[in-house]
Amino acid sequence: MKNFIQTTYTHISHTATVFALTLLFIQCKKDSPEEINEEEVINSVTLTVTAADGSSNDYTWNEGESEPTITLAANTTSNVSIHFYDASDASDVEDITEEVIEEADEHFVFYQISSASLSIAAASNDVEDSDGTSINLKTEWTAAGASTGTVRVYLIHEPTSKTGTSRGELGGSTDIELDFPVTIQ
Amino acid sequence: MLFGEVFDVHENLALEQVKVTVVETNQQLSTNAEGKFLFRELCKGQYTLLFEHPDCVSVTQKQTLPVTSLKRYFLEHHINELEEIIVSETSEKNTTKTGIERRLTEGEIKRFRAQNLGDALAQLSGVSSIKTGNAIVKPMVHGVTGSRLAIVNDGIRLQDHEWGADHAPSIDVNAADQVQLIKGASALKYGGDVLGGVLEITPKTHRLKDSLIGALTTGYSSQGQGGYLLTNLTKTYTSGAFFGGATSIKNAGDFSHPDYALSNTGNREQHAQVFFGRNKITKKWRVDYRFYQKEAGILSSAHVGTVGDIARALESDQPLSTLPWTRRINNPRQQTTHHNVSFRYDRRLENQVKWDLLYTYQSNNRKEFDIRRGEYNDRAALDILLQSHDLVTNYQTAAKNDFQWSTGFSAQLQDNFSDPSTGVRRLIPDYLRYKFGLYWINQYVPSNDFTAELGLRFDYDYLDTQKFYKIAIWNDRGYNQDFASTIVSTGNAGNYLTRQIKKFANFSASLGVKQKLDKGTVRVNLGYITRAPNPAELFSDGLHHALATIELGDLRLTQERGLKALLSIEKQTGVFTYALTGHYSSIADYIVLQPGEAGFDQARNSAFLVREYVQLPRVNTQGIDLDLSYQISSQFQYKTTASWVSIKTAEGTPLIDVPPLNVNQELQFRPTKEKPLRLSLRNQFVAQQKQVPDFNFEYNFFEDGNISSRLVDISTAPKAYHLMDFSIETKAWDRVDISLTAENIFNIDYRNYLNRLRYFAGETGRNIRLELSYIF
Incomplete structure (x- = not known):
């Protein structure tokens, strides 16, 4: 029994020494983490609508708000340009559109129209990718008779195709998907 | 004198x-x-x-x-007898005296060496795997995974951010000499918080003779045009000294479904190991270094930006993004690097008295790359480094008057660092964690036929975290009232820096009984489990792009506690052997990730699904595992494993990601004993999971110029399926083994409920694999 106690004691004391030494070697303080300012989110989208008469209106959606109604005059064509922003810091708003233009090959803006008598086509001064495909940052909206409806706008990242009539045909992932109500009067 | x-x-x-x-x-x-x-x-x-x-x-x-x-x-x-003692003592030895344990055979480990550890483990009854695509495979026991499951590598738990569903264990099958599963919480030696069980990986004990053994294995898989090269080498001496090493290199390009390509599903895996040590009858020591690195592409169509992308993917039979075949891995992808240094010393004294001391340092770096814009595209969106030091000692006393007890102590220091250069909010904050554990197990063996085991364990878990909270979220969650004192400072980008200190004292216990009968054995096991919430459950705060989901932790979470009971009836001798295990558990304050009250992130205009960690007052689990083997004749052997499990709240609501009923059958044919020819035919049946929670949501689809709101069914599980595999193994030349395997022979198109990417694409089609192994 004595022998047993002795060996047990030896082992326990050895173990304790090893533990104590290990803990001594380990520093137990950690630096304060650095704050991260996310710079890639798109939380604000503006549609600038320039009517045929030259008057211009901004329709802006901000994160957490619902999309504003876009008003167009019947039987006219308006020029619409779309801009994407990171407005996390109100005093330093980042224009993400520039990055979209730089990476025109990897981006595509896609519009879908419901109900309203409206057609949307790329404008002649639109940004083109390396294949010469317009990516729909600048578009022409041709309104017919008075009606109401919705324009859905998508910003697609890495689309597998830039031709198609439904969102599914284009592949890639959706960075932005917004439904703007439209009134043609 | x-x-x-x-x-x-x-x-x-x-x-x-x-x-x-x-x-x-x-x-x-x-x-x-x-x-x-x-x-x-x-x-x-x-x-x-x-x-x-x-x-x-x-x-x-x-x-x-x-x-x-x-x-x-x-x-x-003498050496021969010594070897018998040393080898028999360590290999094929159960970890617990009364626990319900299952072991992977050498053949099963071999068969899966080209694949993932999770795939190999799924051969055991009660084990299934939860997957993210085809290359990220995580084991699940009795329907639970993550922190409710311990993967123990040579006596120490693997620390590799194990909580995430897309975080597969950082270990290569080729590094696993012996793998066994201890079901339930009976292995208190490794922790009292495991509801599922312990998956224990132990190195081989080397023979006491002068020898050089090794193998060189190479293979080719038609899926992904994958190739692999595995080596291992061990030199042993009669003195007991040994050294050796192993390496694996695996490389595969895009996998494919029977009807379409699965873009960006290639993966690379590298593993290297060196070890040395000495085995003697009274002393053993071993030093080990392991390196493991894996890079896996995430199915490109699974990179979704909005809930609409999920809705559209679900309505399409085919993935919406398919690209030309490539071996290149693009974003999104993940890369894990794991280093493991361990030292182990075993001392054996008279009268079965044993003492061991283990130390392990683990470094686990996990990087996730997303599809981003500009310079950010080459920068990881998640970059976390987890470093752990573990020190464990175990002591077993001499048997006296039918009683024998063992005890042990463990200490852990863990440091997690999230690299801020990602430019993305930290999903997991920086923290330091200290853990101490103490256990005591008493065995009572009054006769050869009866064994009882009582174990108690105490753990102390101290977590010191520094975390930024967006002020809006902080207030929204009511933390401004309950945790105001934890605020350290207010940052420039609209965040509070807070210091969260969490302390948990966990008590767990286990009682096991084993009774040998005329023809079999009955085992009963009762465990009381306490599990402290892990850092992911407490602090998660970020976006999971693969599922367009925002995951939010909760500072108010407390420990989950419960009982698990297992009953096993086994017959392990004769031509017909079986083991039938039933298990039941009841857990209070069970932590799950489920849709938040709103279901969507309202702030971002329903772009993302929101999932919050919440505690359910009570969750009950029950299930049955079956292992059956029948030696039909000297040539034919039939084997089957089956498992069924149900996990529901006290109100009867099923939990998500619970494996459906599955049955694996195998028929093996060996024409003659002399010739090393072996043919085997395997069938896997997976039923449809009917017990699913309803997480469906409404989405406004845009069709033919009209917007129509429809329910998006993300809850219903995929249909049942049967898969057939066939393999033939023989010796090509004297020292060369050759095997040819066909998986999913009939090129079945199926989806797996436990694959988190099942919304976006089906599973892989037929795979033909040819493998050559040179053994020396």
Whole structure:
């Protein structure tokens, strides 16, 4: 029994020494983490609508708000340009559109129209990718008779195709998907 | 005068008929029945004693006289017998005396060496795997995974951010010599918080002979045009010294479904290991270094930006993004790098007294790359480094009056660092974690037929976290009232820096009984489990792009506690063997990730699904595992494993990601005993999971110029399926094994409920694999 106690004691004391030494070697303080300012989110989208008469209106959606109604005059064509922003810091708003233009090959803006008598086509001064495909940052909206409806706008990242009539045909992932109500009067 | 006795070192028995010679004086005599001997006529001085016994290794020992008391000398058995003792002691030995344990056979480990550990483990009854695509495979036991499951590598738990569903264990199948599963919480030695069980990986114990053994294996898989090269080499000596190493390199390009390509599903895996040590009968030590790195592409169509992308993917039979085949891995992808340094010392004393000391340092770096814009595209969106130091010691006392107890102590220091250069909010904050554990297990073995085991464990978990909270979220969650004192400072980007100190004291217990019957064994196991919430559950705060989901932790979470009972009836001898295990558990304050109140992130205009960690007052689990084997004739063997599990809240709502009923069957044919030819046909049946929670949501689809709101069914599980595999193995030449395997022979199109990417694409089609192995 004595022998047993002795060996047990030896082992326990050895173990304790090893533990104590290990803990001594380990520093137990950690630096304060650095704050991260996310710079890639798109939380604000503006549609600038320039009517045929030259008057211009901004329709802006901000994160957490619902999309504003876009008003167009019947039987006219308006020029619409779309801009994407990171407005996390109100005093330093980042224009993400520039990055979209730089990476025109990897981006595509896609519009879908419901109900309203409206057609949307790329404008002649639109940004083109390396294949010469317009990516729909600048578009022409041709309104017919008075009606109401919705324009859905998508910003697609890495689309597998830039031709198609439904969102599914284009592949890639959706960075932005917004439904703007439209009134043609 | 010299009065001594000679004992056998491992049996602690007196050795009779040992020839003792005093070399200097040439005096000689033999030990009596009590192992004692007495030389009366010896003067002061130094002598050399030679002990000889037909079964033992001869030993010479110096002895200085005079000695006052009875001296004890030890002899060791011959090498062959020693080897038997050393090898049988460590291999094929159960970790617990009464626990319900299952082991992967060498053949099963071999068969999966080209794949993932999770795939190999899924061969065991009660184990399934939760997947993210085809390359990220995580084991699940009795329907639970993550922190409710311990993966123990050579005595120490693997620390690799194990909580995430897309975080597969950082270990290569090729590094796993022996794999066993201990179901339930009976292995208190490794922790009292495992509801599922412990998956234990142990290295082989090397033989005590001069030998050089190794293998060189290479193979090719048609899926992904994958190739692999595996090597291992071990040199051993009769002295017990050994050293060796192993490497694996695996490389595959895009996988494919029977009808379409699965873009960006390639993966690379590298593993290297070196070890050395020495095995002796009373002492063993081993130093090990392991490196593991894996890079896996995430199915490109699974990279979704909005809930709409999920809705559209679900309505399409085919993935919405398919790209030309490539071996390149693009974003999104993940890369894990794991280093593991361990030292282990084992001491064996008389009377089965054992003591060991283990130390392990683990470094686990996990990087996730997303599809981003500009310079960010080359920068990881998640980059976390987890470093852990673990120190464990175990002690087993001598058996006395049918009782034997063992005890152990463990300490852990863990440091997690999230690299801020990602430019993305930290999913997991920086923290330091200290853990201490103490256990005590008492065995009662009154007869050969009956064993009872009682275990108690206490753990203390201290978590010191520094975390940023967006002020809006902080207030929204009501933390401004309950945790105001934890705010350290207010940052410039609209965040509070807070310091969260969490302390948990966990108590767990286990009671096991084993009774041998005429033809089988009955085991009963009861466990009381306490699990502290892990850092992901407490602090998660970020976006999971693969599922367009925002995951939010909760500072208010407390421990989950519960009971798990297992009953197993086994018959392990004869041509017909089986093991039937039933399990039941009831857990209070069970932590799950489920849709938040709103279901969507309202702030971001329903772009993302929101999942929050919440505690359910009570969750009950029950299930049955079956293992069955029948030696039909000397040529044919039939084997089956089946498992069924149900996990529901007390109100009867099923939990998500619970494996459906699955049955694996195998028929093996060996035409003759002489020829090493073996054919096997396997079938896997997976039923449809009907017990699913309703997480469906409404989405406004845009069709033919109209917006229509429809329900998006993300809840219903995929249909049942059958898969057939076939393999043929033989010796091509003297030292060369060859095998040909066909998986999913009929190129079945199916989806797996436990694959988190099942919304976006089906599973892989047929795979043909050819493997050559040179053994020396």
